[in-house]
Amino acid sequence: MPRPRFRQRWVSPLLRRILLVNALPLALLVVSLLYLDQYQNGLLEAQVTALREQARVFAGALGESAVNTSDPKDPKLVAEVAGSLLRRLTEPTPDAHAKLYAPDGTVLADSRMREGPGGPITTDMLPPPVDRGPVLRMIGSIYDKVLSWLPHRAPSTTVDLTPSAGGPDWQPDVKEELRLSSSGNSNETAPYIRRTRDDRLLVTVAVPVERDKHTVGIISLTREAREVDESLFTVRMSILALFGMALALTVLLSWYLSLTIARPILRLAQAAADMREGGGRSGNLAPALLKRRDEVGALASALANSAAALWERMDATERFAADVAHELKNPLSSIRSAIETLRRIEDIDRQRQLLTIIAQDVTRMDRLISDVSDASRLDAELSRVTIEPIDVVAILRTLQQLDEATRDAEQDPRLEVIAPPNGLSVWAVEDRLVQVLRNLIGNAQSFSPPRGRIIARVRDAGGMAELCIEDEGPGIPDANLEHIFDRFYSERPTGEKFGQHSGLGLSISRQIVEALHGQISAENRRDGAGRVVGARFIVRLPMV
Template sequence: MPDSGTLSRARPAEGAARGTPRRLRKLVFSPLLRRILLVNALPLGLLVAALLYLDTYQDGLIDAEAASLRVQAQVFAGAIGESATSIEDPQRPVLVPDLARPLLRRLVEPTPFAQARLYDRAGELVADSRVRTGPGGAVTTEPLPPPPPRRGPFATAIVAAYEAVMTLLPRTTSYPVIGESDEWNPDIRPLLAAAVEGQGAPLVRRTADGRLVVSVAVPAIRNRETVGVVLLTREAREVDEALFQVRMTILAAFGLALALTVALSFYLSTTIARPLLRLARAAERMREGRGRRGTVQPSLRARRDEIGALAQALDESATALWNRMDAIERFAADVAHEIKNPLTSIRSAIETLRRVQDPERQQRLLAVIADDVKRLDRLISDISDASRVDAELSRVAVERVDIAPILATLADIHETTRTPDAPRLVLEAPAAGLTVNGLEGRLVQVFRNLIGNAVSFSPKGGTIRLIGRRTGGMVEVAVEDEGPGIPEAKLEHIFERFYSERPQGEQFGTHSGLGLSISRQIVEALRGRIVAENRRDEKGAVIGARFVVRLPEA
């Protein structure tokens, strides 16, 4: 765990740290959820906008209404041409108003929301279906049809919203508006010439209250002579009603699709955004040091998707982090203990030296101090090296290294520099082909540590075997000695830091107890493994120790 100084330095930031979980809890609608909603709803909204933009559909309905109205007007014109004209001069037939007026009214009566007018060739009004002659010659004009009944408030609001939106969009078709004081029927004069020729286009307009009105003008013909023009105007309520029904159907489908989109978005939020928030809270607890094991919820780790993989990785990272912190704490305690021993010895020797007058005893005390200083120097050097190993292995890229030449060079160096009574080193390895991925300098350090350890425990004149070979996709290097072996109870602890099992007669301060620990650190960082075991003869007696390094073959 962090020491008290670290904790005291962290306290000023605790206020800001506590605010983070509160902010996380406030994210009921997280940014990810908003993005999910936007991504899901945007295509739906564009589709609805395209469907609601019904100008083409409306134009088709109006064209059909105009065609139907033209056919009806042609029927009216044909009836008037045959039944309400005078042919005293066959070459020049003329309209008979007294016959045309009642005939026009009877023709229009079955057609709701319609008004017909009959004009002569000069454009003068002859008959109007809304004008009736009552008793005594009184003339009355029927009112225009009332507007359709008002829809409910919801439908009215929908129509108003639609119209407001449509005013913001470019319209392919726009219709003139009839003023409140104007008649439904348009001025016949602009239409007369085209109507006489039978080429008049329908005229589509809207009233001030939004009703759609369609007018067509067709000629009344007798004996191939145009005797007048029938102007038929009708309110196209069916068109507006059909458009309204289509819009409501689209909006109902949109509402259902929107509800499904929101529900699916919340489902995605539940399965993605909220688990991520829980992982963020778990990471926050780790940062604050409020959790060791089980900080990530088991339900998240059990998921079989990317969230589960992330939760598992976060949990493993937290475990590795706490293990590393525990290791650092143990290492710091071990270092303090190992440094304290020689310092205590030095302090005791100095205090004794002040009281001793015998020169011989003074020299022995000075020798003790020198040995302890040497031990401290060795210890500090190895501690510094151990602290650099992890950083170097994580920072420097590994490369292909052939171990065979390294083993040969180490064997040659040993044989060249050894004393006559020192153990011999026998190499049993090929000249090349033991290639691994690693760092040459660190691999040399591992093998030198193992050889030095074997030399320390080997008897005078003994033999050390350095064996290198390839086996099962691995490169295996073994160092065997003829020493006393390793106590069975110590086999699991021999690679721990500051392991203190040393041979008798070894010069004080020669080893710090970190060599094998550093070797394991290097080998495991290179995805390998190092083990120690005892060598035994046929009777089971220990005849030495064996250290084996296995690294993946490159």
Template sequence: MTTPAPALSPWRISPLLRRILLVNALPLALIVAALLYLDQYQHGLLTAEVTALREQARIYAGALAESAVQTNAANQPTINPDLARPLLYRLIEPTPNAQALIYGNDGQVIANSRIRQGPGGAIITEPLPSVHPRGDFARAVSFLYDQFLAFLPNPATETTGANGAAAGLGWQPSVREALRLTSAKPDHQAAPFIRRAPDGRLLVTVAEPIIRSKQSVGVVLLTREATEVDRAVFAIRVSILGLFVLALVLTVLLSAYLARTIATPLLRLAVSASRLREGRAALAEPVPPAIAARQDEIGTLARALADSAHALWARMDAIERFAADVAHEIKNPLSSIRSAIETIRRMDDPVRAARLFDIIAQDVQRLDRLISDISDSSRLDSEMSRTAMEPVDLAPILSALAEIHDATRKDNDPVLVLDAPASGLTIRGAESRLVQVLRNLIGNAVSFSPQNGKIWLRGRETGNTIEIAVEDEGPGIPDAKLNDVFDRFYSERPQTESFGSHSGLGLSISRQIIEAHRGRITAENRRNSTNTITGARFVIRIPRG
């Protein structure tokens, strides 16, 4: 069951694109979260606002201590409300967005800058005005920001006074506590109070003692709207959000570009891989040329896929040719056997019948050798790919093969002459397969050599290559057939050799083995000074191990 090729849609968000978006956007989101979460800029502005407001409160307290404090009957300094109220109104007049309150030592309000006496003695209470009321957009940004902070492990926002005391947004000023502390320590500073009004305004309140003759006679509470702090923080938040939106848009565009240059080509390669299953028609263009021309990793992948496709089809062609050759080679002895059997059925001459039985036996022997060699050739590639290559010294192997030949040599057989060092011909390979190649070449040389002729088995080192040569004194090889001798089922045997004793796969198998060792095997003719062929030479060249 084949898997259908993925559809290529311009509106399709691939998993790779989602991953690219996530990877690109996550660091950006973390950076923005850190900027919003830390928000040390706001703390610095609030600290500056508190410092300035405290200095203003100290001026009010000093002016009231000098102009509105009198000595009572007990010779104790007290605040005179009739003097304190008009003075407080004059002090607060340049600051319309502030409110000042004066408390006595008993905690009662002596004067309030927002409570005035109108015509006819009526009391008029003026609310604290908003110099820069917050708009809906500012409210929305602040609301989103506060909601965002609610999900983070953020400690309560704190503002630190000059003495190091801290007050959170939920802290409520205690006038009695401030009076108690200033009575015990006149130079004590109460912590500031920062809060949001119901309309969203940021209000800051400080308390400063009124000191006369080193005695605390009351407290001034000064409240002012931190307009500049709100505006500056709002501008920073808007800038951060604007940069975030811009960066997010750029991230999406860059992610889409990366997906178009990565995900889309990969999908097209997947489609090409699916088309390769359709047959030879897909081989003409296994991958899109535009992708194969890219000078990056995807182009490398595309070219590797194209090379793999060509190699696959070449292997399939080789398998088809091999199967056709096998069928042809097997058909010949089978046809001979069938003809002999049909002839035997129609004859009564036992002598001729025995001769036909000998032909059948030879054909069966030929089939047996042919099938064995075909089996060896067909499994050779997979076997060599699994075989572990180990260091092999060919010099002792050549010596052992020469000794075996001398020990099994019959009368009039060729003599094997060894011309190789005792050691040092080391390569990486499979020893059993290399022995198979050498024995095959020596066997071929014996078959073609004249009686009592010579066969030379040479071995030497040439640079980074080990060279092995097998030479004989036979008739040589036709120049037009020097490459054909390595083809499957090529057979050109001596006339003195019995028919069917060779399958024609020996040299083909030898070439497969040598190429699996990253080497080459070639055939050439030996010639004398008159350029006459004096024998054949097979040369093996394998890189040193």
């Protein structure tokens, strides 16, 4: 029969806890980073699209109002008119900076330049940057550093996000813009997005200024994408807050696992150490550990059961040693008394009687030592051998044939087998099962009257095979039914020679049956009037 095992599940409670602790913070962090990349790309693309549309409006206004068309073949921008118009166009958006370039790359107008009493005055291009404080700046710097180490998709419209040495004074490639415009190519130059040394995010686009399908100049429009920074900063703070919550959750779950797994395992280890050092039979196992329904509870139960089995084995060994010493002491005392008496008498007949007693006691001791040796090796042997399917009916048929072949006289008891015709298989060790059956049949033969019947019955008892050995002898005293399987207990028929049995046969039989995960019991057979008409031994073994 297969050894019992703990039921295994694909997803155990312990596995679910470990997966929760390891996967939850990582999933939150990865999802947050992916969401930030998409969000940043969307904001930058929206800024570029809006700024390009605004530049096209400026270019259209300049092409209609600031161009000298005296020479239709060679229209030119009027710098004074273009500068005044450019300043008026940028007034509604003070955070925008516009420049107008001639086809040769010369700057014709600049929205930063305003006319004053003493001549042109350069004004600030952008409002002062927002100061978020040293702590928030440090958090942003750390975030950027960590993000640079992780794999993520950079914004598709970004050319350079590192602090630029040129700051906002970037100029478009005028010749490339003119070439694209004159060739009729619909492609547009990529926007230029960079971050300045004072941590401003600037977006610049360049659009050609046309009049009558002639490109008369290039307008570049630069704007600080402060809304993108503000939105990204808000999202970053949200991510950090989420990460803090995930970290706190991880710490709490780790502490919970420590309380529910690590600490109980340490308590189990301490209990095992206490048992090893003789600190108690159970090693101070807490009842709460035994009541748990997870792997720790199974481990605690297995440890408690192992400890109980070990102590039971040690107790049985101590009792067995004491019983053996007691049983050996009796024949030794008899031998010593016979030898002392033998030294003092001269009568030859008396000496022969004493020598006969000594020989019988030696034979008794030899049988006793052999049975004790067999019983002591039994547990170790059964733990090493493999339990296999055995047809118990075939064994009983063989024992029946052997009994018929070895009967000395017609009046000897006869063995009969009543069993299913197709046999019945049980989980057992063949040699030891044969030993049990021979012990029970031999015991029945000893108590059976002349010409008596010994019946061996085999039947299916609901998953267990039931073997009954019945005889027609005097039965078992009711007071001894509980002790008949005890070691060295002997209830022998009247007239049998003393010392022929050690009293270990039924004890060894019970030891074998219990090692095979079965049960053995004894009872008296009674007739309709309630009189004892024989004994019955019942063995139950697991069926295949």
